[in-house]
């Protein structure tokens with residue numbers, strides 16, 4: 001890092017509160033890494049609804065349960081509009097004001113708000129300052145977010161290390177850019193947003209579509225890095241993800257597969273194939289499992305889908321079959337037991 005960015009410029013401290021860097025400060029300024037206790041997050045019979053002109057209120061999530069635990073990454077997957085971001089928002093306590101929520105969300109087995117500074121959230125939109133370079137963005141953010149007691153050189157090192165972790169060293173001096181100034185690619189901006197949020201090494205990290213806009217190699221490296229952060233530092237990570245490659249999919253510990261607000265499957269991602277196969281939807285040879293799951297449970301194109309092999313079945317029926325089967329499955333029982341165990345800890 002060069003010395004010209006040693007300190008946060010004065011004018012930045014006068015920026016309005018909506019500035020992402022300032023918001024990050026407010027969330028994380030007191031974050032202290034002084035103990036290694038991880039966060040167990042669990043949710044039970046979680047319902048979320050929104051206003052609807054026709055029916056009054058429309059459910060987005062319909063009584064779902066699950067958990068996320070230290071050292072692991074939980075991937076939330078499902079067709080577009082199935083409620084992935086809504087679940088992340090509910091868990092992070094940042095649902096929109098027009099939503100209604102019922103059911104329990106438990107932090108370490110108790111109904112409590114997430115302690116100040118313990119979690120971070122990377123949104124789908126990259127709200128970055130277009131005129132700053134990558135180095136300036138991450139370094140200023142480190143200065144603002146990391147504890148005052150941390151020496152400046154350590155903050156610099158943390159910033160540099162994080163930039164490297166996200167594979168951005170080549171773009172250090174590139175401006176973020178925007179519509180009037182060409183700068184980073186969409187995927188690089190995603191990585192800068194992730195950098196800013198992992199600077200403080202939060203114990204609980206929510207990532208909304210961390211790989212959107214990334215090519216398959218970058219997606220793999222970014223997710224691999226995120227998995228390492230979870231494992232090395234016993235962080236709990238919950239990430240919504242659209243269409244992971246099979247290599248990225250294999251990195252996830254647990255999978256929460258949603259379809260139109262209902263759970264299709266929750267459990268070890270390595271056992272999802274078996275669940276689909278025993279219910280009559282085996283993943284064809286050489287097909288990416290996540291492509292197969294999403295195609296099976298997307299009913300938006302029911303009228304034009306060719307069905308599954310000889311036994312043509314609509315996706316609506318496939319969804320009903322899988323939802324019912326999941327509810328009576330061992331996987332579902334395991335989730336309920338796990339949630340109960342977390343409560344008793």
Ligand SMILES: Nc1ncnc2c1ncn2[C@@H]1O[C@H](COP(=O)(O)OP(=O)(O)OP(=O)(O)O)[C@@H](O)[C@H]1O
Nearest residue numbers: 050060079080081082083084085086087096098099
């Ligand atoms: N605050 C809200 N008010 C009204 N409708 C909402 C609200 N939040 C979410 N929705 C609706 O709920 C549904 C699920 O939205 P959500 O963003 O959770 O889906 P998603 O699975 O993350 O989709 P995508 O993959 O396309 O981002 C959508 O139909 C969306 O329009």
